Amino acid sequence: MMLSAELLRRTLATVLGLAKAQGGFDYRLIGTAADLLRGIPIEPGDVDFLMRARADVDTFARALAPYRCLSPPTWMPCCVQYYAAFEVDGVQVDASTVESSSQSPFIEAFGSGPWTHFSEIAVADTRIPVVAPELRLATELCRDRKDQTAIITRWMRDHGCDAPLLRNAMEARGIDKATQSSVLAAIAGR
Secondary structure, eight states: OOOOHHHHHHHHHHHHHHHHHTTOOOEEEEHHHHHHHHTOOOOOSEEEEEESSHHHHHHHHHHTTTSEEEEEEEEETTTTEEEEEEEETTEEEEEEOOOOOOSOSOOSSSTTHHHHSEEEEEETTEEEEEEOHHHHHHHHHHTTOHHHHHHHHHHHHHHOOOHHHHHHHHHHTTOOHHHHHHHHHHHHTO
């Protein structure tokens, strides 16, 4: 099921309401759901929560126990992450740690990047920490997802961009200089 902005907001309200009853967890909204919540016209297939610690994934799983479990909390050595997934009213909702070490503070899903570069977006009575779009764009460039990259680039052109942050994020993800220049020029409207 593809997520609309309305369905995303309802799903987030449900998940975070249940989490609050369990004491909450330390997280960032990442991935394409972060883009959609920010207003970027992307169609996510799921909702991804990055958790700071494995205990946060366990809290997430306890909170969502009334829903269909797609994956109980599991250590995935191939991905270096502790992961759980549930289906909440037809929407796949994932939570994971990403335990790869990184000295870079400019990567979306690991190291200090998501904990440093984010903003909060209100959903109902909750402020949701959402990873910076500059880090999201660098991830999509790294994955060579041209459709997603084009959509985020256009949105940044129209809504603004922290160019130094984007440059650092692209550098951290190993994006070649020509692509970096091209993306920055497109955002600047050149």
